[in-house]
Amino acid sequence: MAYWLVKSEPSAYSWDEMVKDGATHWSGVRNFQAANNMKAMKKGDECFFYHSNEGKEIVGIVNVAKEYYPDPTDKEGRFGMVDVKAAKPLPRPVTLKDIKATKSLENLALVRQSRLSVCPVTESEWRVICKMGGL
DNA sequence: GCCAACGTTGGC
DNA sequence: GCCAACGTTGGC
Numbered sequence: 001m002a003y004w005l006v007k008s009e010p011s012a013y014s015w016d017e018m019v020k021d022g023a024t025h026w027s028g029v030r031n032f033q034a035a036n037n038m039k040a041m042k043k044g045d046e047c048f049f050y051h052s053n054e055g056k057e058i059v060g061i062v063n064v065a066k067e068y069y070p071d072p073t074d075k076e077g078r079f080g081m082v083d084v085k086a087a088k089p090l091p092r093p094v095t096l097k098d099i100k101a102t103k104s105l106e107n108l109a110l111v112r113q114s115r116l117s118v119c120p121v122t123e124s125e126w127r128v129i130c131k132m133g134g135l
Numbered sequence: 136g137c138c139a140a141c142g143t144t145g146g147c
Numbered sequence: 148g149c150c151a152a153c154g155t156t157g158g159c
Contacts, residue, residue, distance in 0.1 A: 009157090031142070031156095053157060096158080115141060115156050 003121040004037065004047040005110055006062070006084070015049055015059040015089070023085035026118075027071045030079055034118040038082050039068045047084060048121065048129065050110065057093040058129060062086055091134030104128050 006026065008014070018024060029035055041047075041064045049060040066083035074080075099105045105128060109119035121129070 007157090033142085056158075113141090114158070117156085 002040070002042065002045045003123060003126040004041060004045060005050055005058070005108075005119050005121050006047050007050045007052045007110075007117045010051045010054045015051065018049060018060070018062065018084075019086045019089070021086075023065055023083060025071075025081050026084055027073045027081040029071070029081065029117060030074070031117060033116055035079050037116075037118040037120060038080065040120075041067060041082050043067055046087065046126070048126075052117075055093070055095075056097075057095040058090060058099075058133065059093045060086065060089040088135075090130075092132070094129050094132045098132060099129070102128065102132070 008018075013024070026038070029038065043064055043066065045064040047062050047064065048058045049062050050056075050058050062084040064082055065085045068080045068082055070077060071079050071081040096110075099108060100111060105111070105125055108121065108125055109116060113119065
């Protein structure tokens, strides 16, 4: 079991929409590093759902429902996507500010590489954030 | 709205 | 294969 963090701008696709849809195609990623991370995802892996730009907080958890396959929105055919389904919300959203103030999360990929839209989370980081989020 | 960081593109 | 120019992301 591996852990990840995926970002979305609420104005583009928010957690509320994610919950309403139940499941969605995580399409539109056009960054090789992010795509490589998606390639490494296995069915059942858990991902934090992070709101960038507005909110700047982790609001929920989604599961990988389908592993990496071609993204039909990429005409070049170079990138792929995964399917994710909504799992559960965090009782208390964990903000970027909280994360930055937490010593054990200083190496979180989200903090170190703020532009990477799909990044890995270690098991210990996962546990720390879950605890902060009230799970 | 600004700007820093960084990935990508394209000329050489 | 290097590197400058450019575009985009995302925090502030």
